[in-house]
Amino acid sequence: MAARGAWWVVRVLGSSVERAAGSPHSVLFGSSRRKSSARITAGLAKRFSRVWGEAGTQPTMPAVTLENLDPKQVQLLSEMCILTDLEDRRIGADTKKNCHLNSNIDKGLLHRAFSVFLFNSEDKLLLQQRSDAKITFPGCFTNTCCSHPLNTPRELEEQDAVGVRRAAQRRLHLELGIPMEQVPPEEMTYLTRMHYKAQSDGMWGEHEIDYILFMQKDVELSPDPNEIKSHCYVTKTELKDMLRRAKSGELKVTPWFGLIAETFLFEWWDNLRNLQKLKDHSQIHRM
Helix, strand or coil: CCCCCCCCCCCCCCCCCCCCCCCCCCECCCHHHHHHHHHHHHHHHHHHHHHCCCCCCCCCCCCCCCCCCCHHHHHHCCCEEEEECCCCCEEEEEEHHHHCEHHHHCCCCCEEEEEEEEECCCCCEEEEEECCCCCCCCCCEECCEEECCECCHHHHCCHHHHHHHHHHHHHHHHHHCCCHHHCCHHHCEEEEEEEEEEECCCCEEEEEEEEEEEEECCCCCCCCCCCEEEEEEECHHHHHHHHHHHHCCCCCECHHHHHHHHHCHHHHHHCCCCHHHHCCCCCEEEC
């Protein structure tokens, strides 16, 4: 996938672990790589707990100028995200602000996230355009909802990604105004995980283990304009046209959405009623 001329800007993951031989779309560590990964994990955990604190603590955030940012979005920067190692093992917690500073990402700070793909009964995918108030990737088109589980008991639960699915329910309500009862976690299908890193600008970026969640349902929408600039349902053909326009610079898409669309999305879309066979919880796809 690693097209150097890609139309989204994605920083190449630099670890030797991440440059394992095999498919450019996915890596499943063999025994020797698992040992290597375990050693790296131990070092990361020790370093993160020293620099960013143990789970549940409130670390000191670095001094960063926030005066030109949207006040509501700035308030959200104090939320506590879940820190993980390269294998998605929880090693601590840190603020949303710290997790999205490139200065910390360059040191290896990695957090858990999710991407929801919500389809209606006509098999159309709900897209959103991120508001201009967003700190990372403002104005970009992306999948239905993209956010983070928080370092809270309900969203830390890992069995079958139930904590992540609860976080998705919370954010679908907050961003799109979908009633909570219309998007219960048990109706979301957890497909797989991807690991990617991308810069939004010189200061802010993303470095995430991203859980991919699918759901098909007709829902009521009342988007929050502070989160979402616009939204639309699209067919496969319409999305392919949007991606073509993004390549030519007519519109922007988020890096994670671009990566997913280029690799897995259309196969998953073709199998909306048979997603069980496509579940892959053992691998973390290194993008």
